[in-house]
Amino acid sequence: TQLLEQSPQFLSIQEGENLTVYCNSSSVFSSLQWYRQEPGEGPVLLVTVVTGGEVKKLKRLTFQFGDARKDSSLHITAAQPGDTGLYLCAGAWAGKSTFGDGTTLTVKP
Amino acid sequence: EAGVAQSPRYKIIEKRQSVAFWCNPISGHATLYWYQQILGQGPKLLIQFQNNGVVDDSQLPKDRFSAERLKGVDSTLKIQPAKLEDSAVYLCASSLVLRRGGPGNTGELFFGEGSRLTVL
Numbered sequence: 001t002q003l004l005e006q007s008p009q010f011l012s013i014q015e016g017e018n019l020t021v022y023c024n025s026s027s028v029f030s031s032l033q034w035y036r037q038e039p040g041e042g043p044v045l046l047v048t049v050v051t052g053g054e055v056k057k058l059k060r061l062t063f064q065f066g067d068a069r070k071d072s073s074l075h076i077t078a079a080q081p082g083d084t085g086l087y088l089c090a091g092a093w094a095g096k097s098t099f100g101d102g103t104t105l106t107v108k109p
Numbered sequence: 110e111a112g113v114a115q116s117p118r119y120k121i122i123e124k125r126q127s128v129a130f131w132c133n134p135i136s137g138h139a140t141l142y143w144y145q146q147i148l149g150q151g152p153k154l155l156i157q158f159q160n161n162g163v164v165d166d167s168q169l170p171k172d173r174f175s176a177e178r179l180k181g182v183d184s185t186l187k188i189q190p191a192k193l194e195d196s197a198v199y200l201c202a203s204s205l206v207l208r209r210g211g212p213g214n215t216g217e218l219f220f221g222e223g224s225r226l227t228v229l
Contacts, residue, residue: 004151006151030216031216032216033216033217033218035220040222040223040225041222041223042113042200042202042220042221042222042223043152043200043218043220044220045217045218045219048216048217088151088152090151090216090218091216092216095157095164096154096157096165097142097154097216097218098154099144099151099152099153100151101149101150101151102150102151
């Protein structure tokens with residue numbers, strides 16, 4: 001069984017601060033996805049990373065895939081209240097996706 | 110393009126009763142997934158279909174849960190009889206293609222809004 005550990009579990013910050021959340025595993029994945037989930041909704045795909053060492057930017061969000069394709073990080077610059085939500089990472093291998101338990105981010109105005 | 114449709118959004122039942130959830134995936138998506146998400150946890154895969162065949166149901170509690178995807182489009186997930194610990198959000202997701210280890214197998218899933226089940 002491939003497990004993904006996300007940290008921190010909870011994060012509460014003020015608007016304008018920067019933050020980084022992590023997704024770690026002992027397993028290698030062919031790709032890794034980050035999703036954001038708001039209360040009462042399903043997860044929404046933010047990004048897919050495929051190549052070891054890959055960095056992708058989505059406005060104020062920067063995603064990095066580890067060189068060994070076992071871990072990933074999400075960095076948010078100048079967080080806004082609209083960034084509040086549950087951030088989930090999911091690793092894909094052999095047609096299957098395994099999810100972490102997520103980081104719950106709260107950005108206070 | 111329409112997204113993944115699920116119904117009902119909410120369901121409250123008593124233990125030992127039965128419940129069924131319905132999912133209509135994005136048009137053209139061959140692979141359909143049912144996930145269970147308990148409060149405070151990430152989604153856990155229950156069953157995965159490609160077209161109308163089962164790819165993975167290893168985590169499905171088959172003594173009480175069943176799922177089908179007739180004609181390779183819509184799917185239903187049934188729980189009978191329900192237990193208190195089945196209280197969760199049941200998420201349906203679809204993806205364009207499943208090709209083990211091959212191109213196009215990016216793992217990108219598109220989720221519905223989920224069906225929240227409360228078992229009393």
